[in-house]
Amino acid sequence: MAGMGVFFACSKEPIIITDSSVKLAFSNDTITFDTIFTTMGSVTKQLKVYNKEKNTLLISKIALAGGTQSPYQINVNGHSGTVFNELELAGGDSLFVFVRITIDPNNQNSPLIVRDSVLFELNGKIQDVDLYAWGQDAHYILPNLNIEGLPPLNIIAREGETVNWTNDKPYVIVGYAVVDSLATLKIEAGTRIHFYNKSGMWIYKGGSIQVDGTKENSVTFQGTRLESDYQNLPAQWDRIWINESKADSYFNYAIIKNGTIGIQAETLTQSLGNTLFLTNTKIVNMSGWGLFTRFYKIEANTILVANTGSSVLNLTTGGSYSFKNSTFANYYSYAVRKDPLLHLSNYFIYSGAQGDIVYNGILEKAYFGDCVFYGTLDEEILIDPFTGTENDFPYLFDYCLLKSSLTGSLQTNESIFNRDPLFVAPYDADFSLETDSPVIDKGIFMGNIFDLDGNSRDLKPDLGAYEYFPPPTKWNKK
Numbered sequence: 001m002a003g004m005g006v007f008f009a010c011s012k013e014p015i016i017i018t019d020s021s022v023k024l025a026f027s028n029d030t031i032t033f034d035t036i037f038t039t040m041g042s043v044t045k046q047l048k049v050y051n052k053e054k055n056t057l058l059i060s061k062i063a064l065a066g067g068t069q070s071p072y073q074i075n076v077n078g079h080s081g082t083v084f085n086e087l088e089l090a091g092g093d094s095l096f097v098f099v100r101i102t103i104d105p106n107n108q109n110s111p112l113i114v115r116d117s118v119l120f121e122l123n124g125k126i127q128d129v130d131l132y133a134w135g136q137d138a139h140y141i142l143p144n145l146n147i148e149g150l151p152p153l154n155i156i157a158r159e160g161e162t163v164n165w166t167n168d169k170p171y172v173i174v175g176y177a178v179v180d181s182l183a184t185l186k187i188e189a190g191t192r193i194h195f196y197n198k199s200g201m202w203i204y205k206g207g208s209i210q211v212d213g214t215k216e217n218s219v220t221f222q223g224t225r226l227e228s229d230y231q232n233l234p235a236q237w238d239r240i241w242i243n244e245s246k247a248d249s250y251f252n253y254a255i256i257k258n259g260t261i262g263i264q265a266e267t268l269t270q271s272l273g274n275t276l277f278l279t280n281t282k283i284v285n286m287s288g289w290g291l292f293t294r295f296y297k298i299e300a301n302t303i304l305v306a307n308t309g310s311s312v313l314n315l316t317t318g319g320s321y322s323f324k325n326s327t328f329a330n331y332y333s334y335a336v337r338k339d340p341l342l343h344l345s346n347y348f349i350y351s352g353a354q355g356d357i358v359y360n361g362i363l364e365k366a367y368f369g370d371c372v373f374y375g376t377l378d379e380e381i382l383i384d385p386f387t388g389t390e391n392d393f394p395y396l397f398d399y400c401l402l403k404s405s406l407t408g409s410l411q412t413n414e415s416i417f418n419r420d421p422l423f424v425a426p427y428d429a430d431f432s433l434e435t436d437s438p439v440i441d442k443g444i445f446m447g448n449i450f451d452l453d454g455n456s457r458d459l460k461p462d463l464g465a466y467e468y469f470p471p472p473t474k475w476n477k478k
Contacts, residue, residue, distance in 0.1 A: 014056040020123040025050040033133035047097040051089040059087040061121040110135040112224040143175030157183035167191045181206030190217035195237030205243035213253030215454040235287035250277035265296040289314045295361040312341040316348040318361030324446040327464040330375030331426040345384035366395035370443035372464035439463035
């Protein structure tokens with residue numbers, strides 16, 4: 001008689017891949033909660049996580065980087081939390097992570113951009129998916145155009161168009177905001193403009209920008225981080241880049257701070273005759289240059305450019321410059337600074353893959369009247385004409401204070417050398433004057449009636465952007 005066989009079905013243990021080079025795949029590497037969030041306050045988005053291997057992966061941990069303090073919440077396969085441990089994902093399978101954020105968009109104390117990330121730990125290695133949401137009600141300028149060789153950008157004023165930015169709520173720029181040829185961007189008093197990491201503004205050739213701040217309501221250009229630790233931190237955004245035009249551009253009562261380059265005023269091909277006017281404006285806390293030019297025309301009255309990682313003023317490839325009643329100071333403390341605060345030249349060297357290219361220009365004039373140049377280096381002035389052009393390099397320091405060893409060779413008139421101007425708190429960007437400052441009453445009238453604080457100058461003005469007034473009654477001079 002034939003025997004009866006008995007068979008037992010056994011489920012196989014999954015084969016777990018332990019190779020640390022294996023990675024998860026994601027439906028997105030970044031989850032962005034777009035501008036509709038500012039009116040809704042809460043929205044949920046989906047992330048799909050894939051195992052593209054044949055065998056099983058053991059995800060050691062899925063977690064929010066911000067932990068329980070994060071405004072984000074995640075849901076993994078139907079379960080809510082901030083940390084999930086030991087999740088098996090079969091070969092060829094996927095799982096869902098739902099991400100939600102809840103913020104009151106009208107809370108003016110919340111950040112403009114709220115960041116976090118979802119972390120995935122697999123075989124000892126970490127992968128992450130970035131999370132971004134808008135934390136306040138604002139005008140969000142997001143990139144919608146990608147051109148090879150250029151950063152992501154958004155054309156905010158098209159050819160021939162005039163665009164007005166009002167102070168109803170902040171403007172947040174991600175990528176580059178571009179003003180096209182023959183277009184104009186007008187910015188009214190009190191407008192706040194915030195740039196995300198590596199973002200900036202580009203006034204393309206033929207375009208113009210008009211910044212109409214007032215003493216009571218300056219126009220501010222800064223990063224998106226509003227926490228106290230970021231108030232004076234440089235390199236939070238890129239720059240304001242202005243090219244040649246037939247129309248003038250101007251900044252009046254503007255504060256430009258905490259970027260890489262404050263203003264880059266650059267002629268791309270040839271001058272079209274425009275002037276950049278800077279009045280009652282501060283450019284502070286830049287990791288690179290404060291004001292960088294290539295063959296440009298600038299007229300500046302009562303400005304402060306201070307505390308930069310390289311030169312405060314880098315005026316190159318010639319041009320025409322007039323600076324009056326202004327303070328240029330460098331007490332940068334975030335890195336070792338090697339470059340003097342003023343670099344004036346009639347050439348520029350571009351270092352590319354094919355080697356160095358030298359661009360030459362003509363210095364038409366560089367006039368500095370009633371100005372202060374002082375910083376922490378032993379030598380803060382570099383006059384740098386191209387070889388052979390030393391006799392065609394007109395500049396003058398007229399009634400200025402300078403920190404320089406070149407006391408016998410600089411072109412000066414009635415200027416003071418190597419005296420500490422006695423700023424109140426230069427490392428904190430307070431460049432008003434102490435009682436015993438040597439620049440008090442050492443200037444001549446340059447036509448600027450008020451100082452950077454709006455105080456009246458007298459017929460014997462002080463050098464720099466600030467007129468000294470003894471506390472506490474600022475109307476009784478000296």
